[in-house]
Amino acid sequence: MKANNNEADIPWICDKCNEKLKLRKTRIAYLGAEFQVELLKCPKCGMVFIDEELAKGKILEVEKSLEDK
Numbered sequence: 001m002k003a004n005n006n007e008a009d010i011p012w013i014c015d016k017c018n019e020k021l022k023l024r025k026t027r028i029a030y031l032g033a034e035f036q037v038e039l040l041k042c043p044k045c046g047m048v049f050i051d052e053e054l055a056k057g058k059i060l061e062v063e064k065s066l067e068d069k
């Protein structure tokens, strides 16, 4: 996995397939609950790249919205 200089356009490439990773809604399990977040995924091999900071940010958003209810 390597970062591309043109970050806005093609941020990540799958090392294995040389395919652009795409944002896909992906289910992740966290603290016994399931969340659907947008994560970078290789369309070819299905490898999910989890940007930890991004994932945590999304989860925090979800947790906040859950608490508000």
Ligand SMILES: [Zn+2]
Binding pocket: 014, 015, 016, 017, 018, 019, 042, 043, 044, 045, 046, 047
């Ligand atoms: Zn791949």
